[in-house]
Amino acid sequence: MLVTTEAVVLKSMKFRDSSKIVTLYTREFGRTSVLAKGARGPKSRFGSSLEPMSYVTAILYRKESRSLQLLSRCESLRPLRSLTEDLRKMAAAMSMLELMNAVSHEEEKNPELFELLVGCLLSLNAATKGYRNTLYFFEVRLLDLLGFRPNFVTCAGCGKELEGAGGTQIGIQALQGGAFCHDCTGQGRGLETYSNGTLSILRRMQDLADPEGATRIVMDATRESEVGTAVRHLLETHVEAIRTLKSEGVFASIL
């Protein structure tokens, strides 16, 4: 059956002499692998639409029984040039694509996940500052959509409201669902500790309506590093596959 879907190109690799196997995250079918015949020829009908980070309309010959679908046509829906022109934007975008690849399953539809990815890529493309914040926003929302929303509002130890609870250090424990107040953190639980301001930023990220808001949050280098570590710690605990991301270190060093 010939089907049309919006998609984001997650990965692309050479196949035989002239073709490519491309991993798409589609609105209609979730993550889908497609064969693009002749995609590497000089007059390829696919143009540059199969490069990672491309936001495209894809037409597939689709058979449910097949694990590799055949790509008939693919056209850029909205060019995201700024993502390829700025190395820091590219690093943040590639991290999002890797996470999508790690957390999604073949042929498992999740339109909300698709919307999150597209929204963050468009926002990052247009951003003039706070690039890395877009990635943090993506990660915080990813936790929500995967069903692992951490509780940053009340203490996981004593139930006290965390905002205004005082103390400079709080602990975060993914398996226990979120954050601990200063008093509970100090009780030898072996928690990873963060400053209270980092928790406020994580809470703001959870409440933001869109990724543009995240780019307006101003953080110094220490805070930024803490927010990044905390979010990655939460994601890693829940998603085993993320631990094995090969290029994470490479992208982190660019950012």
Ligand SMILES: [Zn+2]
């Ligand atoms: Zn407590």
